Amino acid sequence: MARYEIPFGDLKGQYLKIQPEIDAAIKKVIEASAFIGGPFAREFEKSFAAFCAAEHCVGVGNGTDALFIALRALGIGPGDEVLVPAMTFVATGEAVSMAGAKPVFVDVDPLTGTMSAEDLRKKITPASKAVIAVHLYGCPADLNSIGKIACDNDLFLIQDAAQAHGATIDGKELSAFGDCVCYSFYPGKNLGAYGDAGAIVTQNTALAEYMRKFANHGRKGKYDHQFEGVNSRLDGIQGAVLSVKLKYLTQWTADRRAVAEIYKRELSSIEGLTLPNSESRAGHVYHLYVIRCDRRDQLQNFLTENGIATGLHYPVALPFMEAYSSYGHTPDDFPVAYEMQGNILSLPMYAELGQEKAMQVCEAVKDFYS
């Protein structure tokens, strides 16, 4: 028997806490037969725009499409290069290729794992058109530096905030930076739907209008198609579920931060462990709690044996994936991302985890190192 029983996430536990509200919200959508777009999707867009302090929110089918639609709406396509961090989920690179452009990888900052402003400068070419900054694990990327580089080089700045709902930079909302912010509401994200969903928020009215049309077959009115777009819309049930869950997001973020505090208090003195750098980025929303450690695989096995689920985000950085093998990148090209993929370990992190289980995770980690 394992000593503990701690899963990596607890979507069922989250649902049970808000079950009556969720069930009623879903029922209302079915009764109204408002399945695609419609009032429930619109209502969520309005509240999420307000939550993000943004003028506009365009609901789309998923987070990957949010990035793809943003790129296309900014006119990015074949012949263009888009700078993306080496350490992220594959979707960040994939969306660039979907738009017909070429993802160009940028190494990450050793402290936070987010895009290195220094390496970004080196990777800009005359074909560069945009930067996608990823707020990895919920830790805000250095948008003050990246935004300035983008501005100086006439590049669009798109944010991939799939892991960073509610994150801030120097107290400012993400929507205050760049051209638009792309979100995923994949069920396991900090704000998760009950299926696929995504959104793009922006202060730019013309951009929002174009993205809304593009996501809906380039449609101006019924059977009146101004241009060819795609089918990538937020559905009513997801909108209704997200509206319910959005009301709890601030509390859930506080609960995640409380878990992070426990991890920090209990684990910071262990030699051989590096904890997430919370000082430099106070607006971290801890989608994941990623430590760097010696003997990572042994620690992961030890925790598994003790009943504690962990994850690797991500075990292979984008430049080293088979999908991008044609680039011919070697570890020397991205030393920080390469080192990270070998020593990162994601500990359980979710609002429902609670203090007692967080302490059990810490005990097990301490046992391993003692």
Ligand SMILES: *Cc1c(COP(=O)(O)O)cnc(C)c1O
């Ligand atoms: C989840 C995620 C995406 C993709 O979102 P989907 O809704 O799954 O398409 C993109 N980028 C990052 C960093 C993610 O974590």
